[in-house]
Amino acid sequence: MKNKIIRKPRQTRVILPEKPKGPLLNIRIRNNLEEKVRQQTDELKIREGQLKLGADREKLGADREKIAEEQIHIRTKAMESTLDGIFIIDAKKADFPIIYANPSFFNLTGYSKSEVMGKSYFLLYGFDANLRIVEEIKQTLHQGKSFHGEMLNFKKNGEKYWCLLRIAPVRNAKGIITHYVGIKTDTSLMKQRDSEIEEQREELLHVTRVGKLAEFVSSLAHEISQPLTAILSYAQAAQRMLKDREPQLREILQYIINDDQRAAEVIRRLRSLLKKNKPTFETLDINTLTNDTVTLIMPHITAKNKVIRLELDSNLITIQGDRIQLQQVLLNLISNSLEAMEDSDSRELLIRTSLKDADTILVQVKDSGCGIPEENKPKLFAHFFTSKPDGLGMGLSISRSIVEAHGGHLEAENNPDRGATFYFTIPIHMKSDR
Amino acid sequence: MSINIFIVDDDESVCRALKTLLMTYDFEVKTFNSAQSFFATVDHDDPGCLLLDIHMPGLDGWEVQKRILASGSTRPVIFISAEKKDDATDRAIKAGAVGFLQKPVNGQTLVDLINGVKD
Numbered sequence: 001m002k003n004k005i006i007r008k009p010r011q012t013r014v015i016l017p018e019k020p021k022g023p024l025l026n027i028r029i030r031n032n033l034e035e036k037v038r039q040q041t042d043e044l045k046i047r048e049g050q051l052k053l054g055a056d057r058e059k060l061g062a063d064r065e066k067i068a069e070e071q072i073h074i075r076t077k078a079m080e081s082t083l084d085g086i087f088i089i090d091a092k093k094a095d096f097p098i099i100y101a102n103p104s105f106f107n108l109t110g111y112s113k114s115e116v117m118g119k120s121y122f123l124l125y126g127f128d129a130n131l132r133i134v135e136e137i138k139q140t141l142h143q144g145k146s147f148h149g150e151m152l153n154f155k156k157n158g159e160k161y162w163c164l165l166r167i168a169p170v171r172n173a174k175g176i177i178t179h180y181v182g183i184k185t186d187t188s189l190m191k192q193r194d195s196e197i198e199e200q201r202e203e204l205l206h207v208t209r210v211g212k213l214a215e216f217v218s219s220l221a222h223e224i225s226q227p228l229t230a231i232l233s234y235a236q237a238a239q240r241m242l243k244d245r246e247p248q249l250r251e252i253l254q255y256i257i258n259d260d261q262r263a264a265e266v267i268r269r270l271r272s273l274l275k276k277n278k279p280t281f282e283t284l285d286i287n288t289l290t291n292d293t294v295t296l297i298m299p300h301i302t303a304k305n306k307v308i309r310l311e312l313d314s315n316l317i318t319i320q321g322d323r324i325q326l327q328q329v330l331l332n333l334i335s336n337s338l339e340a341m342e343d344s345d346s347r348e349l350l351i352r353t354s355l356k357d358a359d360t361i362l363v364q365v366k367d368s369g370c371g372i373p374e375e376n377k378p379k380l381f382a383h384f385f386t387s388k389p390d391g392l393g394m395g396l397s398i399s400r401s402i403v404e405a406h407g408g409h410l411e412a413e414n415n416p417d418r419g420a421t422f423y424f425t426i427p428i429h430m431k432s433d434r
Numbered sequence: 435m436s437i438n439i440f441i442v443d444d445d446e447s448v449c450r451a452l453k454t455l456l457m458t459y460d461f462e463v464k465t466f467n468s469a470q471s472f473f474a475t476v477d478h479d480d481p482g483c484l485l486l487d488i489h490m491p492g493l494d495g496w497e498v499q500k501r502i503l504a505s506g507s508t509r510p511v512i513f514i515s516a517e518k519k520d521d522a523t524d525r526a527i528k529a530g531a532v533g534f535l536q537k538p539v540n541g542q543t544l545v546d547l548i549n550g551v552k553d
Contacts (some may be wrong), residue, residue: 183508218517225516226445229538233451236541240458264538 035362039130041434085109085184091108091169091177096141099179108184111155119183130155137167144177145171162187180298201296205415208328212394214274215401219394221267228267232260257427279322279405286311286319286326286361286426288366293330301349304338311352314362319426321406326426329399329410332363333422336395338367340420361409361426368419372412380412399424437548438482441465442498444490444516448537450493452514455541461548469493478507480488483532485544488515488522490546499529508533514539 079086085105089096097118106113109124116124125134133151140147146168153163167182235256242250294301294308301308330351336350346368356362372380379385381400386393396410403410403424412426439461443449449465456463462482466472470492476482484502488495499511513526516537526534533547 222516225537226448228448229514230445230451230517232538233448233455233541237451237455237458240455240541260538261540268536 008167014324026131036250043110058387061104066356069196084270085186087116087182088170089121089167090178091141091179096180097121100369103428105184107351108155108161108186109153110159114157126154128158136350141167141169141180153184153283157425160188162191187262197295200292204324204327204331207324208331211398212273212392215394215398216392217270217274219397221271224267227263228260228264232257232264235260241383252295279325279402281320284295284321284323284326286363287314289323289326290330290351290363293327293334296327297331297334301334301338304342306338306341306347306349308334309350311354313354316353316355317363317428319428321407321426325402326406327422329402330365332395332399336422337365337367337369337420340367340371344369346418359428359430362423363426364421364423366415366419366421368415371414371418371420377412381410436440437461437551438480439463439548440472440476440482441485442467442469442490443485443487444468448487449452452539456545456548457545459541459545460539462519469495469498472498473501477500478505478509481509483512483548485512485514486531488517496529499531503530511543512547514544525545533553 078101079102082102083104085088086100086102086106087098087105088100090099098121099118099289101113101116106116109116109123120139122134130151132150133306136149137147146166148166150164153159153161164185164187165182167180169177170179172178201368214229235253238258239253240252242253289310290310294310298308300367334349334351341349348368350363350366352364352366354362354364373387376387382393383397384393385397400410403426407427409427410422412420412422414420439451439456441452441463441531443452443465444467446467449467453463464476464482467473469490472484484498486495486498493501495513495515499513500511502511511531513522513531513534515522515534515536523534532551535544535547
């Protein structure tokens, strides 16, 4: 638009030297006159255009100012509305005074505006804070770097909260640090949730470990009881065969019998020491249980770069079961699947819950790993059978006995394409014969 | 008259030892390493007391006892197991067994139990 207006008078000027000059003065004069009028009109038009342009410019400037103002307003509002505590420190002053803090900052720290503004940022930490971390923040800022860290903070009233703190330098056009902008986020709730999950995981792992040990001892006891039974029976038989003969031999046999019974007693005591916890039955929703279990093992899954897909049937009916024990089964199946997929490029693990029939819930854990070699199939659920270099061979046998204690079955089969599916059933109504 | 004893235990050594012991008490003893071979050889109405292990591959002791009851047989059954569950004795009696003995079994206790069946 600017260009068009300026070009127009130039064209007029180019025409001017070619004005007709001739004997007909009147005409010339008239022509001159007309020319002048035209020229003036043009000039007026130009001036008018210039005036208009000025007005446009002024209007434009005002609009821009308004937009800028609006933007500042929105940004300020946003800063005042966010739940994160935001503060700005004057970097040019040695004591790092706070020159701005948003309302959430006051909420978070418990200090009022007058207690914060103009005061050194580090004074707010008080004496309870971890001085090592406060010193680290100072050092980082002095070096012109950004700080990022999570720490326990104290409100003015002494209340503890976990704070994720990020402070970054703000530089001017010359690259000199003029300010620091900081963001404080209260992570107490997240921390609490994390620690709850961690606690549950620990509980489950503990129960699993104790369960494994108990099952291990129980299996060992069984294996040792068999030869002890044979030894005792042989010795007692021999004693009877000797009747009144060979008193020395009969004495030796009696020692064998005594020691056999001593060994049996050791096993009995060991077993009662590691008595398995009796299942405590409660009303359970298998989908919730599955979700909870997956939450517990999620970090492990992510670390192994695998993904879990859940297909949970929303029409399931609640069952009666032991929460910890059933979680143990699921956890065991998921861990096995992850191990089966260890060297596999496939990533997906599928857990599906469904109704097998009106009275039975089916839970499937499907992996895309190495599958079950044919020769391992018959021994898969046996005590002490393991295909892992560091396995005890307890996981699946315990899982099966847990599922069976719930009146269900635990089975496994290879998938048609790749990997294996382990699945168990839980009847909705427990049969009362066990 | 001597009582027939059938022993079903998947551990061959246990079978042989118990048989040796019980023969000193003049019992007629036959041993089987699985429930299947016991059912295949012994008829439901063949008289005799059954000494039955619980943990066996294939049919376990509880299943065997169920089958015996279901067939209408009155064969006395004594469970002999390494397992000592607190409720195992109760469960054994409830299942219709004469008794439950934990391994290793004292010969005299076993014989007393068997002779109790006879009376």
